[in-house]
Each structure stands twice: as structure tokens, then as C-alpha cells.
Amino acid sequence: MALIAGFIVLEMILYVPYKLWAKLTEEVTPRFVLACSNDERGCVRRDVKFNSGGSTSQISATWFRLKVLASGTANITGCCAHLISIKRVGENRDLLDGDSIVRPFTPANGADTEKKTIRPTHPEYVDVITANAKNGIMWLYRTHQDASLDWKSMFAKHGKFMLTVALTSENSAPCTAELEFDWTGDPATSSLSLISQNPSA
Numbered sequence: 001m002a003l004i005a006g007f008i009v010l011e012m013i014l015y016v017p018y019k020l021w022a023k024l025t026e027e028v029t030p031r032f033v034l035a036c037s038n039d040e041r042g043c044v045r046r047d048v049k050f051n052s053g054g055s056t057s058q059i060s061a062t063w064f065r066l067k068v069l070a071s072g073t074a075n076i077t078g079c080c081a082h083l084i085s086i087k088r089v090g091e092n093r094d095l096l097d098g099d100s101i102v103r104p105f106t107p108a109n110g111a112d113t114e115k116k117t118i119r120p121t122h123p124e125y126v127d128v129i130t131a132n133a134k135n136g137i138m139w140l141y142r143t144h145q146d147a148s149l150d151w152k153s154m155f156a157k158h159g160k161f162m163l164t165v166a167l168t169s170e171n172s173a174p175c176t177a178e179l180e181f182d183w184t185g186d187p188a189t190s191s192l193s194l195i196s197q198n199p200s201a
Contacts, residue, residue: 029171030072030076030118033070034197035123036066036194044065059134063106065127065128066081066128066177067124068105068125069122070120073120075120078116078117078170079115079116079117081104081105081166082100083102083128086164089162096149101139105126106124108127128179131190132187136151136185137154137155160180160181160183163180164177177196178194179194180192
């Protein structure tokens with residue numbers, strides 16, 4: 001009996017304070033909470049008109065976006081997003097070939113698009129993919145096409161792709177989102193879905 005009582009006292013001295021510390025740390029240190037699907041509110045913006053590359057004529061496109069929130073009660077500050085991998089489902093080759101592409105938080109022309117504050121009370125969105133039926137996939141940032149890679153040939157063959165988006169910040173652990181992009185050639189029937197995030201929310 002004395003031995004059991006000793007274990008109970010030891011648990012109260014060591015384990016209970018640890019659990020309390022862990023709970024407080026989890027509440028104070030925010031983590032990323034992610035969502036993405038065609039049914040998730042705010043994750044798809046269709047027929048958005050904009051001027052591309054300084055042109056005066058407007059074009060229309062669909063934006064597929066990643067929804068980002070903070071857990072707990074604290075904000076995540078200085079958040080930025082990068083697309084770090086694109087692979088066709090069933091293949092191992094990374095189509096980005098080592099490149100890391102900045103993906104802006106909306107609006108892309110905002111001063112904080114690469115230094116976003118993420119709150120637990122309302123979501124922010126990362127522009128992951130932009131596309132229309134005429135031009136296909138368009139990797140736009142501040143209305144300009146990223147020219148470092150051949151985007152048209154990358155997605156010339158329709159099908160499913162796995163995309164990895166990395167999120168970093170000033171006060172939270174880095175997080176990666178694994179997304180499946182089902183590209184049919186037409187944004188109206190294509191979809192972007194969150195498969196997993198690491199670490200989990």
C-alpha cells in the first residue's frame with residue numbers, strides 16, 4: 001500500500017504539473033489549421049477578372065486556394081507559403097525539379113502577402129493554383145506569370161497531381177500541406193483537396 005501511495009504522490013508531483021504545462025503551451029503556441037476542397041467555403045473563386053502582365057484587357061480565371069487558420073487563442077505572425085513539390089500521382093519525379101515557388105496569401109497585391117498574420121477567429125487563403133479553360137494553369141503572383149518553369153507542358157497531360165505547400169512563420173512550427181489536384185483541363189470540373197498536413201492540427 002505504501003508503494004502504491006508513493007506512486008500516486010509521485011504522479012501528482014511530476015505528471016500533473018507536466019500535463020498542465022503541456023496544455024498551457026498548446027493554448028499559447030498556435031499551430032496551423034488547414035482545409036481545402038471545392039466544397040470548403042472560400043477555397044474556390046470562379047470567374048475572377050483581372051489584368052495580366054500590365055495588359056489593359058481583363059481575363060477571367062478560377063483560383064484554387066488553401067484555407068489557413070490558427071489553433072488556440074494566439075495569432076501566427078509573419079506567415080509565408082511556398083509550393084515545394086509537384087508530382088503526378090503514381091510517379092516519383094518532382095516536376096518542380098528543386099525549385100520553391102512563392103504562393104501569395106490573398107490579396108496577392110497586399111503588402112502582407114508574404115508576411116501574413118493568421119488568426120484563430122477568421123481564415124486567410126493561399127492562392128495555390130490559378131487556371132482558365134483557354135490558358136490552362138497560370139502561376140500568377142502580383143498578376144505576373146512565373147517564368148522559371150514550363151507550366152504549360154507540366155500540366156499538358158490531364159490527371160491527378162500531388163502538390164506540397166510549406167508554411168513557415170515567426171512563432172509557430174513549420175507545416176506542410178499535401179494537396180491533390182485533379183486537373184481535367186477545365187477549371188469548372190477540376191478540384192483541389194487537402195489530403196494531409198504535418199504536423200496535424
